[in-house]
Amino acid sequence: MNLSKQDFDYIRQYIKANCGIALKDDKKYLIHQRLEPLLKSYQIKSFSELTVQLMRNLSTKLHEDIILAMTTNETSFFRDRHPFDTFENYVLKKFKEDHQKQKGKKFRIWSAGSSTGQEAYTIAMLIYEFVEKNKFDGITLDNFVIAASDISTRALNKAKSATYYDAEVNRGLTVERKEKYFKKVDKHWQLEKHIRNMVTFYQLNFMDSLSRMGSFDMIFCRNVLIYFDQNTKKHIIQQFHRMLVESGFLILGAMENAHNESDIFTPVRIGSTLLYQKKGFQPQIKKRPSALNSFAKR
Template identity: 35%
Template sequence: MTDVEFDFLRTYLKARSGLALSGEKRYLVESRLGPVCRRFNLASLHDLVNALKGGREAAMEKAVVEAMTTNETFFFRDRAPFDLFRDVLLPEAMARRAAQRRLRIWCAAASTGQEPYSLAMMLHEAAPRLAGWTVDLVATDLSTEVLERARAGLYSHFEVQRGLPVQLLIKHFEQVGEQWRIAANLRQMVDFRPLNLLQPFDQLGTFDIVYCRNVLIYFDAATKGDVLARISASLAPDGAVLLGAAETVIGLTDRLAPNSQHRGLYNQAAAPARASTGLPAAAMASALQPPLRRVVGL
């Protein structure tokens, strides 16, 4: 692969996925796109680049982007953000939405589903308190391939060993051959949708809680700022955003501010200005919701 071809692929991937590859990532491109070449019967990356420049095969373009997407995830990853959900975010959101009895949660860059299913298990544990509530748990990812896996809810023994307490494995999974499938009631709680964070996502509606963890680290500063600003626009005035441990809003957007009590948690920086309609925050968030696609019973 020549320098010119590598630069083309870097530009191509950034435009379509936001992925910002540094010069030393050439080995990563070669290792991940080699199988794509074989899949489409191309002799080399040189041929792949020429095919992409021709822009005639959408399946190939999609395969290139998905091959370069990092899908590292596991159940209850880093644990603290999930303890925070159980102990702080969920109780506080329920108190704020007591009149509407509806919560909306978004997991962006959900990969193969371990993060939203971790939240679904926590919501299941809170079911007695959520009786009569509607909880929308939306999970999105750029890759349709990983979303198919997420919808199936089927995981290897290695995957269920990573972060999943054994009591939850026994309670919520059944063994299928050498794999484990998460229970149907939990699969039905999660609405998986394809979404590229570089594109508009206002059609998703407004959310009370957003998990956008460990994806911004792959973007450059300008892309991070743009995505964070649009997440703020999709967040209720009194909502909360969880980012990864290595991510921050500082220096990227002034629309979100760090929560002084909890690391990795961010809130709207100017909630009063956003309520200029005169509606209370909870009422305004409710008014901005799209029609229900489905109601998930806990």
């Protein structure tokens, strides 16, 4: 299908206005790649016809499917591994030290842009294992709150069902964790209920106010900000800063950084992982080898 400059400009402005994703001039191919199959399924004959439909706002479902197509990101359990090693070996250990000083302390985590749930459930598995190891120190699952959000209702529905294909559970999970946390249901694998229940999912658009999510000790927002322009990134990161408690951590994707926000975040290198810590707290790091609210929808 031909995509004229006029249609490309309108469609990318529509996408930016509705979900914040900024498509540069060289991203014409991405519109083709993501939306052409959608046009065929809707029997829309051209991008010009799509533009007319969007202008007339004829279909809410079409709108949702366009946003879904443009915001679908690759995800997997334990993606890139090292951020989760850092979470397990540094962040949770720090929580244990804090818990010994302040019994009953809650640790709140947000997986922002959680897609189909693998990141949030990875965090849940690690917390479950941490609690198993430290239950005699008075640490329980009640000490932790895990929130996860995404713009896509379809992605959230899959995340809530916690049902995955063979290829999805075989990517990133060890055999031991697969056997411990999943059961085979027909041709799929379903996550055990006690892990599912540790995560609460929310529908959230990064273009809206994020403050309704509340405050957090740690925010995971990995491989999301790369899709936004610089001003939108800055606005989102500043909102994260306001939502983090003192000494709270932000972790971004490998191709993302908050270096331009050095006045509000201190970069902390832990092995291969770069954390951003809310300023006002100086972490004590031992050298080591590199290596939620009423609108929740369950």
